[in-house]
Amino acid sequence: MGRSPDCQAMRTAFLSIDMGFRRARIGGNSAMKKKLLLGLSAGLLLAFSSIAYASDKLEVYLFPVKVAFEGVEKKLDDDYLVLNYKGYAYLPVRFVAENLNAHVQYNDEKQVIEIYKMDKIIGAPLVNEDQAKLVGYESAGLKKINSVAYRLLSEEERKLMPEQAKHLTPVYYVIDGITQEDEQVTLFVSSNNKTHFFTVPIIIK
Known part of the structure; x- marks a missing residue:
């Protein structure tokens, strides 16, 4: 069984999108073709990056584009990269999944990156709200509960x-x-x- 990827590796797993560069036809005379191709190459070759996997090595290029979901632009974290490799744009899969209201996780046993729609995740909890409250009173030392929410945890x-x-x-x-x-x-x-729970102090400013 392979080693489970660490958090950083999961954050930088990539989703491929075909940009159609290989299929694009550029019209006009030969001189114009060269200029257009040169412009395209210059745009893609602004930054260079190499990624090595075991004995294999891929040469990819940083692709500094903006990403929008449903027309709303979303800023990528500083440690996220968008890459271009052979005409495909590669986006961080966790960034894409979470902005589409989905969940991504690594299944170490199957060695598969799994993506689930949130409605399938939240649809059938194994622990109900009353049981969760009981954990608060009996195991976490709560004497009073002010509010209860049910949601996907943030990355932090x-x-x-x-x-x-x-x-x-x-x-x-x-x-x-x-x-x-x-x-x-x-x-x-x-x-x-x-039995899986943790507490965090509320900091009052």
């Missing part, structure tokens, strides 16, 4: 997930409450397994 919140839960879909009950020591906290309870 996923870093706090219990190690044994990181292979599960990160859909959690998010419970704001007060502990026996009068500390305001947010409790996160997995919708897959109620």
Whole structure:
């Protein structure tokens, strides 16, 4: 079985989109063709990058474009790259999935990157809201619950997930409450397994 990719590798897995450069026909005389092709090449060759996988090596080019979803432009994080390789644009798969309201995860056992629509993830939780609240009272030391939400964790919140839960879909009950020591906290309870939970102090500014 292969080694599970680390967080950075998952963030930079790429989704390919055919840009049609190889099929494009450029009309006009030979001189015009050369100018157009030169302009295209210059645009794609502004930055160069090499990616090595074991003994294989690919030569790809940075492709500094903007990305919009449903007409709304979304800024890529600084550590995300858009690449051009043989006429295909490669976008970070997590960036694309999350902006399409989907979830992406790596299945280490099958060695497959899996993408799920959010309606399929959230549709059938194994833990219900009452069970999640009970975790708060009995296991997390809450004496009062102020609010309960049910949602996909943000990328920063996923870093706090219990190690044994990181292979599960990160859909959690998010419970704001007060502990026996009068500390305001947010409790996160997995919708897959109620024994997987963690708390974060609420910082009051």
